[in-house]
Amino acid sequence: MSRFMNPRFAALRPYVPGEQPREMRYVKLNTNESPYPPAPAVLAAVSAAEVRRLNLYPDPDCRLLREKLAARYGVGPENVLVANGSDEVLNFAFMAFCDAESGVACPDISYGFYPVLAALYGVPLREVPLAEDFSLRPEDYFGLGCPVVFANPNAPTGRAIRPAQVERILQNDPDHVVLVDEAYVDFGAESCVPLVSKYDNLLVSMTFSKSRSMAGGRLGFAIGSAGLIGDLEKIRCSTNPYNINRLTMAAALATLDSDDYYMENCRRIAQTRDRTAEQLAKRGFSTLPSLTNFLFTACPEMSGEQLYQKLRARGVLVRYWNTPRLKDYIRVTIGSPEEMETFLAAVDASREER
Numbered sequence: 001m002s003r004f005m006n007p008r009f010a011a012l013r014p015y016v017p018g019e020q021p022r023e024m025r026y027v028k029l030n031t032n033e034s035p036y037p038p039a040p041a042v043l044a045a046v047s048a049a050e051v052r053r054l055n056l057y058p059d060p061d062c063r064l065l066r067e068k069l070a071a072r073y074g075v076g077p078e079n080v081l082v083a084n085g086s087d088e089v090l091n092f093a094f095m096a097f098c099d100a101e102s103g104v105a106c107p108d109i110s111y112g113f114y115p116v117l118a119a120l121y122g123v124p125l126r127e128v129p130l131a132e133d134f135s136l137r138p139e140d141y142f143g144l145g146c147p148v149v150f151a152n153p154n155a156p157t158g159r160a161i162r163p164a165q166v167e168r169i170l171q172n173d174p175d176h177v178v179l180v181d182e183a184y185v186d187f188g189a190e191s192c193v194p195l196v197s198k199y200d201n202l203l204v205s206m207t208f209s210k211s212r213s214m215a216g217g218r219l220g221f222a223i224g225s226a227g228l229i230g231d232l233e234k235i236r237c238s239t240n241p242y243n244i245n246r247l248t249m250a251a252a253l254a255t256l257d258s259d260d261y262y263m264e265n266c267r268r269i270a271q272t273r274d275r276t277a278e279q280l281a282k283r284g285f286s287t288l289p290s291l292t293n294f295l296f297t298a299c300p301e302m303s304g305e306q307l308y309q310k311l312r313a314r315g316v317l318v319r320y321w322n323t324p325r326l327k328d329y330i331r332v333t334i335g336s337p338e339e340m341e342t343f344l345a346a347v348d349a350s351r352e353e354r
């Protein structure tokens with residue numbers, strides 16, 4: 001830190017993303033990207049003609065995109081916020097709804113960005129332990145008297161709770177925002193979006209990064225009551241009203257026109273996931289039930305870090321966490337069927353070598 005930086009950031013430790021190797025000699029199963037390319041309509045939409053218009057600012061209201069998202073999710077445009085990745089949705093939500101007095105609650109095992117944002121905004125973090133089997137117990141969140149954020153399905157576990165369970169949390173603290181991060185919802189879980197019309201304290205965030213093959217385009221969105229979305233819009237327009245660039249906007253509109261293509265890809269990924277889980281079970285791994293595009297799995301005789309190292313040496317990247325409850329596990333993104341064959345072969349070779 002230079003002597004010029006505000007000392008209140010002295011203890012801030014930024015989020016550490018999964019590695020993005022420059023050379024593509026790895027089978028990349030470490031950051032939950034889609035193995036499938038964007039739809040042909042997206043390639044056509046990001047055209048030379050669109051590039052030629054880059055001299056002009058994009059639409060600061062993102063009107064077309066919000067209307068299309070609203071139609072897709074059965075809400076009004078006033079219920080939709082768009083952002084530069086769902087990380088930006090989270091950023092805006094922490095800025096808007098969390099303060100130093102009440103703090104913010106989240107599971108002790110969840111998306112690593114929540115503690116970073118809490119630290120960034122000086123909001124005390126109230127970590128709520130998951131159950132022994134890594135499931136989230138709704139009753140642990142009743143009446144905490146502060147905003148709550150969790151990923152559903154959760155990361156890196158892959159487990160999900162039903163909307164009826166989320167509803168109990170919403171009812172038990174109607175005066176605080178409950179932010180449900182649905183980054184992985186398209187891979188088989190049930191969305192809480194239908195609850196938005198009933199609960200003005202519910203904010204659902206989603207992303208094009210995982211299920212819609214657009215991690216590199218950076219598009220996230222939130223669905224909530226007009227009141228919550230209005231608050232987030234106020235923050236968005238006070239930080240970066242042009243947060244969605246022209247090329248991403250064009251790509252996102254074409255993505256929504258190709259919804260069947262993406263939802264079919266999600267079904268393929270779910271199928272590959274379930275086949276991979278079976279293969280791991282045959283090998284004696286213990287794998288958590290997953291409704292996402294990744295598996296959280298423990299090898300019987302190696303730590304997560306050991307297996308990660310051995311897989312890496314064989315050209316396969318996964319993720320691991322060196323914390324007491326997670327150290328036995330790796331998180332492996334579901335790639336194409338061929339990539340998962342390569343992964344399983346690398347697992348077998350890693351174990352034979354010992």
Ligand SMILES: *Cc1c(COP(=O)(O)O)cnc(C)c1O
Binds near residue numbers: 219
């Ligand atoms: C990947 C991920 C995000 C961030 O997604 P972006 O839209 O790429 O910023 C948010 N929440 C969870 C739980 C994620 O896994």
